[in-house]
Amino acid sequence: METMKVEILFVKHNxxxxxxxxxxxxxxxxxxxxxxxxxxxxxxxxxxxxxTGWRDMNGTEIYQGDNLLCHCDDGDTYHIGxxxxxxxxxGWAAMDGELPNAFGDHDSTxxxxxxxxxxxxxxxxxxx
Numbered sequence: 001m002e003t004m005k006v007e008i009l010f011v012k013h014n015x016x017x018x019x020x021x022x023x024x025x026x027x028x029x030x031x032x033x034x035x036x037x038x039x040x041x042x043x044x045x046x047x048x049x050x051x052t053g054w055r056d057m058n059g060t061e062i063y064q065g066d067n068l069l070c071h072c073d074d075g076d077t078y079h080i081g082x083x084x085x086x087x088x089x090x091g092w093a094a095m096d097g098e099l100p101n102a103f104g105d106h107d108s109t110x111x112x113x114x115x116x117x118x119x120x121x122x123x124x125x126x127x128x
Contacts, residue, residue: 003027003028003029004027004028004029004050004051005025005026005027005050005051005061006025006026006027006028006031006048006049006050006051007023007024007025007047007048007049007051007063008023008024008025008026008038008040008045008047008048008049009021009022009023009045009046009047009048009049009123009125010022010023010024010043010044010045010046011043011044011046011127012043019127020127021046021125021126021127024038026038046125046127047065047123047125049063049064049065049066049123050063050064050085051063052064052083052092054092054103054104054115055115056068056115056118056119056120057071057115057116057117057118057119058119058120060119060120061120062083062092062115062118062120063083063123064083064084064085064092065082065083065084065123065124065125066082066083066120066121066122066123066124067079067081067082067120067121067122067123067124068080068081068082068083068094068103068113068118068119068120068121069118069119069120069121070113070117070118070119071117071118071119072117073117079096079121080094080096080101080103080113080118081093081094081095081096081099081100081101082094082095082096082124083095086100088100089102094113094118101113103115103118
C-alpha cells in the first residue's frame, strides 16, 4: 500500500518583516510514528493538504487546494477549478464553485479531463 503524502503549508516570517508561504512534505506514517521532526509548534500552519495520487502534464504532484488549468486539444486553455475531495463521488474533483469537474487518467470511466492535459498553477491559500 502506498503511503499517504501530505504537504503542510506554513507562514515564514522574514527578517525584512515580509511573510511568505513555505511547504513541508511528510507522510501520515511519519506523523503517526513520531519520525517527522518538523517544529510544528513553532510555525503558523495555514493548511494541511493531501496528495491526490495524480501528477499534472509537467509531472507536478496534484494536492488538495491546487488550482488546475486545462490545456485542451482544441488549443483552448482555461481554469477548471480547485482540487477538493468530492464526497458524493468518493474521489477528487476540480471544484468550480459548486460544480465538480472529474479528472483522472485515460483508464478512468468518469474523467472529463485527463491529467496529462492539466497544469497546476498554484494553490488557493493566501496570507494577509
